[in-house]
Amino acid sequence: MKRYILQRLGIAAITIFVVITLTFFLMHMIPGSPIARENANMTEEVRAALTSNYGLNKPLGEQYIIYITNILHGNFGTSIAYSNRSVTDIIKTAFPVSADLGLRALLIGVSLGVALGIVSALRHNKGWDRFASVIAVIGISVPSFIIGTLLQAAFGLWLSSWVKDIFHTSFQLFPISRWESFRYTILPSFALGIGSIAIIARLMRSSMLDVIGQDYIKTARSKGISNTAILWKHEVRNALIPVVTVVGRMVGVICTGSFVVESLFAIPGLGKYYVNSVTARDYTLTMGLTIFYAIFVVISSLAVDILYCVIDPRVRYTGVSK
Amino acid sequence: MIVIIEIKDLRVSFHTYFGEVQAVRGVNLKLNDNDTLAIVGESGCGKSVTALSIMRIHNMETTEFKSGKILFDGTDLFKLSEKEMQNIRGNQIGMIFQDPMTALNPSMTVGNQIAEVLLRHGRDANAKRLSSKDAKERAIELLRRVKTPSPERRANQFPYEFSGGMLQRAVIAMAMACSPKVLIADEPTTALDVTVQAQILDLIKEMQSERRVSLIIITHDLGVVANIAKNVAVMYGGLIVESGAIGDIFYRSSHPYTRGLLDSISRKNGAKNEPLRSIEGTPPDLVDPPAGCPFTDRCEYAMRVCKDHMPPESALSETHLCRCWMLDPECPLKLERRKL
Numbered sequence: 001m002k003r004y005i006l007q008r009l010g011i012a013a014i015t016i017f018v019v020i021t022l023t024f025f026l027m028h029m030i031p032g033s034p035i036a037r038e039n040a041n042m043t044e045e046v047r048a049a050l051t052s053n054y055g056l057n058k059p060l061g062e063q064y065i066i067y068i069t070n071i072l073h074g075n076f077g078t079s080i081a082y083s084n085r086s087v088t089d090i091i092k093t094a095f096p097v098s099a100d101l102g103l104r105a106l107l108i109g110v111s112l113g114v115a116l117g118i119v120s121a122l123r124h125n126k127g128w129d130r131f132a133s134v135i136a137v138i139g140i141s142v143p144s145f146i147i148g149t150l151l152q153a154a155f156g157l158w159l160s161s162w163v164k165d166i167f168h169t170s171f172q173l174f175p176i177s178r179w180e181s182f183r184y185t186i187l188p189s190f191a192l193g194i195g196s197i198a199i200i201a202r203l204m205r206s207s208m209l210d211v212i213g214q215d216y217i218k219t220a221r222s223k224g225i226s227n228t229a230i231l232w233k234h235e236v237r238n239a240l241i242p243v244v245t246v247v248g249r250m251v252g253v254i255c256t257g258s259f260v261v262e263s264l265f266a267i268p269g270l271g272k273y274y275v276n277s278v279t280a281r282d283y284t285l286t287m288g289l290t291i292f293y294a295i296f297v298v299i300s301s302l303a304v305d306i307l308y309c310v311i312d313p314r315v316r317y318t319g320v321s322k
Numbered sequence: 323m324i325v326i327i328e329i330k331d332l333r334v335s336f337h338t339y340f341g342e343v344q345a346v347r348g349v350n351l352k353l354n355d356n357d358t359l360a361i362v363g364e365s366g367c368g369k370s371v372t373a374l375s376i377m378r379i380h381n382m383e384t385t386e387f388k389s390g391k392i393l394f395d396g397t398d399l400f401k402l403s404e405k406e407m408q409n410i411r412g413n414q415i416g417m418i419f420q421d422p423m424t425a426l427n428p429s430m431t432v433g434n435q436i437a438e439v440l441l442r443h444g445r446d447a448n449a450k451r452l453s454s455k456d457a458k459e460r461a462i463e464l465l466r467r468v469k470t471p472s473p474e475r476r477a478n479q480f481p482y483e484f485s486g487g488m489l490q491r492a493v494i495a496m497a498m499a500c501s502p503k504v505l506i507a508d509e510p511t512t513a514l515d516v517t518v519q520a521q522i523l524d525l526i527k528e529m530q531s532e533r534r535v536s537l538i539i540i541t542h543d544l545g546v547v548a549n550i551a552k553n554v555a556v557m558y559g560g561l562i563v564e565s566g567a568i569g570d571i572f573y574r575s576s577h578p579y580t581r582g583l584l585d586s587i588s589r590k591n592g593a594k595n596e597p598l599r600s601i602e603g604t605p606p607d608l609v610d611p612p613a614g615c616p617f618t619d620r621c622e623y624a625m626r627v628c629k630d631h632m633p634p635e636s637a638l639s640e641t642h643l644c645r646c647w648m649l650d651p652e653c654p655l656k657l658e659r660r661k662l
Binding site for chain 2: 124214215216218219220221222223224225226227236237238241282311312313314
């Protein structure tokens with residue numbers, strides 16, 4: 001097991017290095033520079049001073065080597081667009097917010113998705129199954145910004161105006177912007193999570209149907225085990241195996257911030273910084289965030305593979321090189 | 323003789339996309355205490371469905387029991403609730419399945435799967451439920467009994483770490499864990515290597531005599547039948563076409579289908595280069611089964627009466643029953659006697 005993890009970490013390091021190199025050169029190929037966007041009546045001298053201050057006047061190869069050296073010293077540089085803020089500082093303040101939102105969305109997605117999947121497999125082709133299919137199609141095909149807007153309209157505006165009419169209070173149960181107390185987190189978490197509910201529910205349903213048809217379920221029934229015990233011990237456990245893979249891949253994507261949902265609900269997460277950094281040609285910030293993103297995805301997929309060994313004993317066999 | 327299982331006029335249908343498949347069309351069977359009954363027939367003849375009906379573990383959404391009753395030790399199993407059936411399954415009636423590679427849960431250790439049935443039904447000397455430690459110990463004991471080498475280690479392994487024959491031993495241990503009165507073995511050797519088949523049959527026989535269990539064995543292998551059975555029921559097209567003691571079937575077979583099955587066995591003292599005989603054609607479609615004898619289309623003796631009229635069951639002796647028009651006293655045709 002140890003050896004397997006070390007092997008995987010080695011591969012991860014190479015992956016991240018390739019990501020850094022590609023991003024660095026691709027980014028510099030985009031026309032424009034971070035300084036160009038600054039004040040239009042900036043004098044040539046100021047511009048030149050800024051450019052050399054950030055080291056942007058050096059040849060690209062040299063810039064690359066300097067950048068790599070800095071990273072190896074743990075220095076991700078300072079943002080060009082947000083003056084006086086280091087990249088590490090931005091990640092430190094914005095990532096927890098994104099991760100918080102992401103985990104909430106994931107919790108909603110996994111719990112409701114798995115539950116919906118189980119119910120629709122057990123009520124195969126009946127009312128509940130149809131209902132779950134409709135939810136799934138909506139979840140997959142409607143983009144999150146539309147779902148987000150609809151949630152804001154329904155729960156933020158209509159509900160609160162209705163509450164105002166009846167109870168004469170301007171209290172908002174589900175605020176539509178900012179990230180403060182628990183109430184604030186509900187709508188954005190659902191907006192971000194509905195897509196994953198849909199994907200997980202469909203996957204769980206087909207996986208459950210597959211398991212229910214297996215011979216070992218018949219064996220379990222022939223032992224006189226109650227239906228509830230068969231459901232949890234034999235069916236759900238085996239049906240979860242493919243779901244874990246998909247959820248694992250989702251963790252990396254969802255927890256590193258969603259530009260759309262974060263913008264819609266005015267949440268100070270990573271997604272906003274990421275997109276803005278590209279449009280502003282904020283080289284250091286884009287690089288820093290990309291590296292962070294890559295590391296996060298690699299580690300979460302490693303975590304999933306380890307978790308996989310725990311739930312599916314057959315993987316342990318091939319995973320461990322003796 | 324005490325009759326432990328009696329099936330009376332069992333009719334089972336499956337509802338499928340293509341219509342209602344009448345898998346079992348009126349089967350009568352008796353299993354005596356401490357006896358072995360083999361149900362023989364080709365794929366789709368209803369032999370597994372008949373046996374599974376005793377356990378009632380089909381997919382209940384598509385299965386319909388049209389008529390009949392199954393008496394187990396005097397109680398009608400069809401009158402029991404699902405909960406009461408669960409108390410019988412694994413406890414009074416055990417089951418062995420065809421393919422041991424798929425019959426065990428891949429994400430649970432073999433020991434735990436055996437312990438599971440002990441925890442469900444098992445009682446200790448004071449008639450108390452077993453603790454999980456005791457159940458685990460008994461599971462290891464059972465694995466040792468079915469001749470699993472180093473059972474302590476094996477109990478903690480997963481099914482993929484076992485070979486097919488070893489897994490079938492574990493399945494037998496599981497089925498015998500609560501010392502059931504009846505054991506149903508659905509093609510227990512079909513999925514195994516030929517070299518392992520005999521060992522597994524011997525093990526089943528050993529367990530049977532040790533625990534005084536009545537056995538129903540479903541197979542299409544007449545070699546298995548000859549090895550283990552005392553009574554045989556030959557099924558075709560959802561019906562029992564011939565049944566009797568093993569001698570009745572092997573030496574005094576009176577149905578052309580049974581004869582065809584016996585003829586298709588390879589012989590070590592047969593003439594050189596003699597081709598293996600086979601029964602031409604395919605079994606009837608059970609969505610729309612023929613009104614007469616289901617074997618008519620493939621039978622070399624078929625007469626006009628066979629097509630539209632179901633032959634009655636004729637008793638050839640106290641034990642030997644056969645469903646064929648040739649046994650009618652007015653029939654001029656007689657089944658040709660071939661030497662076995």
